[in-house]
Amino acid sequence: MLRRFTKDPTKLMNLEEGALKELAITPPKRVDKPTYEIVGPVERYDMRDYTYSRISLKPGTPNYKEYYSRHPQQEAIDDDMRKRADKSGAERLQKDPVNEHIALSGFYGTMAVSPPKVVNSFKKMPLHPPGRMDVVKLDLDPEKMATKLKAFALHLGAFRVGITRLNQDWVYTHNNAPWGGPVDMDYENIVCMAFAQSPFMTDTLDGFAENFEVGWMYSYASYISIIIANFIRNLGWRARPLPAFNAPYIVPPMFVDAGIGEFGRCGYTISKEVGNNWRPGAVATDMPLAYDQPVDFGIQDFCEKCGICAEQCPPGAIPKGRNAKTVVRGVRRWQVDDDKCYRYWTTIGHACGVCQTVCPWSHHNNLFHKAVRETAERFQSLRTLLIKGEEIFYKNKRGSEPKWMTDDIFQVSGER
Ligand code: SF4
Ligand code: SF4
Secondary structure, eight states: OGGGGTSOGGGGEETTTTEEGGGOSSOOOBOSSOSSEEOSOOOOOOGGGSHHHHHTOOTTSHHHHHHHHHOGGGHHHHHHHHHHHHHHHHHHHHHOHHHHHHHHHTTHHHHHHOSHHHHTOOSSOTTSOTTTSOOOOOOOOHHHHHHHHHHHHHHTTOSEEEEEEOOGGGBOSEEETTEEEEOOOOOSEEEEEEEEOOHHHHTTTTSHHHHHHHHHHHHHHHHHHHHHHHHHHTTTOOEEEOOGGGOOBOHHHHHHHTTSOEEOTTSSEEBTTTBTOEEEEEEEEOSOOOOOOOBOSSHHHHHHHOOHHHHHOTTOOSOOSTTOOEEETTEEEOOOOHHHHHHHHHHHTSOOOHHHHSOGGGSOOOHHHHHHHHHHHHOGGGHHHHHHHHHHHTSSOOOOOOHHHHSGGGOOOOOO
């Protein structure tokens, strides 16, 4: 983001592509349909079944009793994770309270803007004098409006923006907050915005910096979603911001449809520009907007040959080996074991960013890495060689915590 102060941001944009120019040598190839495979009727997902949702249930509450009466086999497994999370979180706070609180503070922004009362607010700009600026639904050119929205979002910090039909197959059946509430995402379109995380922060794998960066980018993306949604509302069209803690849809297929990237083995959407090292912000709307096509830069074949994230995932939650895709609710894809992943998080007391950091597509955007990505996209026969090079030269890819967190001069001690 510092570039914003040293270069005219408009010159950094490729508006036809909806992306920042300098992150890749050429944009990814556009295709007619997404590269995931639909092989049967798609079943929508119930967010209450997601590990994080289950772990947030408080024992003894009506929601807890209701959920485990339907899933009795899950109760002991989830209780174990809740206990681990309490213990490891307390230990980390005890060990380094100052940096631990910095790590957690990144999430406060998205927590502040995710409640329904914020998501539903500002439907009419409160700064207008009453009666003087009634909202009128403006008749806007969908192509031009899509381009303007992309420019707006890129200016506000996204690195890639795509617009697609809001496919109800990717919307949850039930939400987790409020628990079991009906999901209302009855909109025509969705504006998908991807915000890059700093590799200098996420390279710490499970460190303070990685945890802070994830929360901070969720918060930042959530805040921009609110701005864009309220801009659209004030042009007279329905719009709903989708901040991180109030976004009842499955991110990867929606962002794949919008041309942000492709579904990877790690379960994230891999972009050509920053790999999987980014966080989503989005706005659902009825405003007529031109759609983007999905992209294909060879990730299905690359991930089939690669598997570095699967080898390095500490609890082995990512499927390993060739032909490891399975059919999940009607879609053939790689399926991460969320329970194994989250159990590991609760054991270490932090989120883990290993699969984001070790992915060859997530390297820093210097000329060398951009050239390697370009080669990987264009020359399928060289992919195995590139992956070998990655395994040799980036075997131990843990970066250091930022000096301002760890240097002695910044160390703070306090009575507890
Ligand atoms: S976040 Fe960590 S534990 Fe979870 S899938 Fe990725 S590497 Fe594995
Ligand atoms: S590490 Fe390799 S297999 Fe995993 S998502 Fe990245 S490219 Fe795909």
